[in-house]
Amino acid sequence: MYREIAERAGLDIERVAAIAEGRWTPSPDERQRMATAFGVPVEEISWGHTMNPRNIRYGRFGFKESF
Secondary structure, three states, X not given: OHHHHHHHHOOOHHHHHHHHOOOOXXXXXXXXXXXXXXXXXXXXXXXXXXXOXXXXXXXXXXXOXXX
């Protein structure tokens, strides 16, 4: 799936995967390319990080200090 989108958008497959998984916020140019690949206006796609890095890094073990 990512390969087809990457080809249609003219982006690296790794970048498309990172955008789709919420690990990378795309640049305006990348946003336009992705929207064009899906055939929708750029305003109809939700962009941005969806993963909380703090929970990913420390969620399993917790903090040593209390905040």
